[in-house]
Amino acid sequence: MAAQTSAPARLRSPSTTHDVTNQPPPLTPYDASEDTALLEGLRREGAGWAEDEVRALGVRAGGAEAREWGELANAHPPVLRSHDRYGHRVDEVDFHPAWHRLMEVAVGAGLAGAPWADDRPGAHVARTAGGLVWGHAEAGHGCPTSMTYAAVPALRAQPDLAAVYEPLLTSRVYEPGLAVPTGKRGLLAGMGMTEKQGGSDVRTNTTAATPTGEPGVYTLRGHKWFTSAPMCDLFLVLAQAPDGLSCFLVPRVLPDGTRNTFRVQRLKDKLGNRSNASAEPEFDGTVAWLVGPEGRGVKTIIEMVNCTRLDCVMASATLMRASLVEAGHHAAHRRAFGARLSEQPLMRNVLADLALESEAATTLTLRLAGAADRAVRGDAREAAFRRIATAVGKYWVTKRGPAFTAEALECLGGNGYVEESGMPRHYREAPLLSIWEGSGNVNALDVLRALRRDPGTAEALFGELALATGADARLDGAVRGLRDQLTTGSEAGARRLVERIALVLQASLLVRHAPPAVADAFCATRLAGDWGHAFGTLPNGADLAAILGRALPGTA
Structure with a gap:
């Protein structure tokens, strides 16, 4: 008996069960500076001269390109390379290209140390307004720009060091990669304060600072529990000197081109953004320069x-x-x-x-x-x-x-x-x-x-x-x-x-x-x-x- 045949069933178009209705259109692109309270505050606090720049940054922050950078930087977190292929210690942190694009815009817009080199009244207000709009693009990269901004006034406690590094910390040039700091066109600064046993109680820090024969130069030995942005060029670090808790400048690369001892033990698996790196560095004979008087670190x-x-x-x-x-x-x-x-x-x-x-x-x-x-x-x-x-x-x-x-x-x-x-x-x-x-x-x-x-x-x-x-x-x-x-x-x-x-x-x-x-x-x-x-x-x-x-x- 011949098999019965019938006309093939009509297949529904796949779109009939997945018609997209009642969904909002994409928000992007939008203008992150279109904020009346922000623009009024910018003018009121003496930085109306920066409005055009802030508005341009706001348009960029809400644009498709910047939004994609933010997504990519968080989808591809930084990776620690402790050693090179030959077994040499390198302690490098690799970032997705999108991170570098975000950083390039932020530093170029003056969101790092630039206001300290700007004599115009309202320069610090302009920077803050810029952060309020550019932060729409991505939050994590605001960490190294913030620390760089904050490092400048602290470094001024040691005028000879400030004379060398401040012009580079206030630069609007983003130049990633570890190199002799004075050979770069722009620097980023981080900080290392917190230790396992103390948290906010930094006076209990145990990292030790030992004077060398050279005035103002010490060696550090100890461990930090949270040090964000370990790829920065310089770090302000608290350690116990003979006369008490003191502040030190620690470069990743020494003036002679050799790597300073800054062993990144691991990157933190943390809540929040995935784009930035927070690390646990170990100091062992790490060369550091005293910032301010001994015992006055806080x-x-x-x-x-x-x-x-x-x-x-x-x-x-x-x-x-x-x-x-x-x-x-x-x-x-x-x-x-x-x-x-x-x-x-x-x-x-x-x-x-x-x-x-x-x-x-x-x-x-x-x-x-x-x-x-x-x-x-x-x-x-x-x-x-x-x-x-x-x-x-x-x-x-x-x-x-x-x-x-x-x-x-x-x-x-x-x-x-x-x-x-x-x-x-x-x-x-x-x-x-x-x-x-x-x-x-x-x-x-x-x-x-x-x-x-x-x-x-x-x-x-x-x-x-x-x-x-x-x-x-x-x-x-x-x-x-x-x-x-x-x-x-x-x-x-x-x-x-x-x-x-x-x-x-x-x-x-x-x-x-x-x-x-x-x-x-x-x-x-x-x-x-x-x-x-x-x-x-x-x-x-x-x-x-x-x-x-x-x-x-x-x-x-």
């Missing part, structure tokens, strides 16, 4: 810490803004239950609340940058304000980062949980900024220390707050309460005190500089308590349309 690095803490605030504010832009873009195009997400009252409340937090963080960041700029030009009052406000900002803004990025990620739903969205990278990065350069407790205690040891810091803080006196009754009441809180503050309550200082300071800046809708909503929620425990709990009277129209015009 004092020598104070200026470095002020700079890197500012950059932690900047990086956290950058993550907030980048996450907000992603969430706003998604909500403006995604539809659910018959309307765009951005048209739905509850989502509008969430986005507006995030926008408030982002603007407060950005405004405070640029105010801190302005204080830093004026402090390095000799303004004592601004130096006192910077001393306390930077620690306050470092504590609070970086604490808000993880909760903010989590909420912004949730705005994308399941799409936000997928690596391709970029949101998981923001979320993993956010906790770093609270830990790096002193955890929350360290910064809170530093604020208490500043208030107790130097009455000028409290005077500078309240002088700043007084500029908004009479503009908002809730703010005036909060300032009075803060004065009372200072007199009764204890170490156990340091976090509560610093949180209150941060909120009052942010509110005073917004009352003075932001539109009424923004300032009113911030004071009502953050100061007067008309707020829930999560983002998206702004009160009924908040002008959501005005807040969104300022921060995310596409969702207003």
